[in-house]
Amino acid sequence: MPRLFIALCALILFPPMATASALYDELAAAKIKLLGTPRAGPGMGLWAQQTNERLLSAIEGKWFDLGYSDLTSEEGMKKYCLEYGVSFKKLTDYSFEMISQIRPPRAKQPIHKEYIFRTGMTYNFRWNVQQQMDVQGTLGGNGKQILRYANGTSALMMTTPNTLFEVDFDLGIPFLWGRCPAE
Structure with missing residues (x-):
């Protein structure tokens, strides 16, 4: 005792x-x-290359913005994904694009945003300005806003195989993308 x-x-x-x-x-x-490792290094240059390779190997597919979606039910998530999901498509070993389907009558064509690897986990991006103006119009200074944010830089990081964290440096806001369920 x-x-x-x-x-x-x-x-x-x-x-x-x-x-x-x-x-x-x-x-x-x-x-x-x-x-990607508990060890010292591997050196930021190698880390940057590996980060880009990991992202581009997993980016393709349909995604949706978790910030704007309703996740109170799985059915709601599936509906949101169906209506507002965007497609990510790898273009090269250093670039990919986001394709936003805008439903008619607002647009007859999707809007494309191309991301190009910069360094580390940062990517330069460029919106297709003409497509945006066709959809959103140019009245009331909207054209100037579209041009103001036509190019920019984002940091992107896969937080899980099905979630992608993006920080748009120009807007200063985070986006959390979720992979849509397989159809």
């Missing part, structure tokens, strides 16, 4: 290093998620 009492007192006065292990586990998991 005295050993049990001593052991309990020791645990209370000197808790095990679970906190340090939990912190280590959290930091190692974060480093692996972002950099």
Whole structure:
């Protein structure tokens, strides 16, 4: 009994290093998620190339903006995806495009946005300006707004195989994209 009492007192006065292990586990998991390895390096140049390769190997398919979607039910998600999903398509080893289907009568053609690898996890993008103006019009200064945001830079990171985190540096807002369920 005295050993049990001593052991309990020791645990209370000197808790095990679970906190340090939990912190280590959290930091190692974060480093692996972002950099792909718990080791030192691999050097930012190599990391940037690997980040681009991972993104482009998984980008193709139909996605939807989780920020604007209703995820209170699976049926609602599927409906939103069907109506507002966008397609991502790999173009080269360093670029891909987003194709937004705009339903008639607003547009007879989709709007394209091309992303081109810059460095690290940043991509330059360019909207097809004429397509946007055809859909959104140019009245009330809308044309100037379209031109103002025609080109920009975003940081993109796959947070899971089915979620893509994007930060548009010009708008200063995050987007969280979710992969649409297979049809």
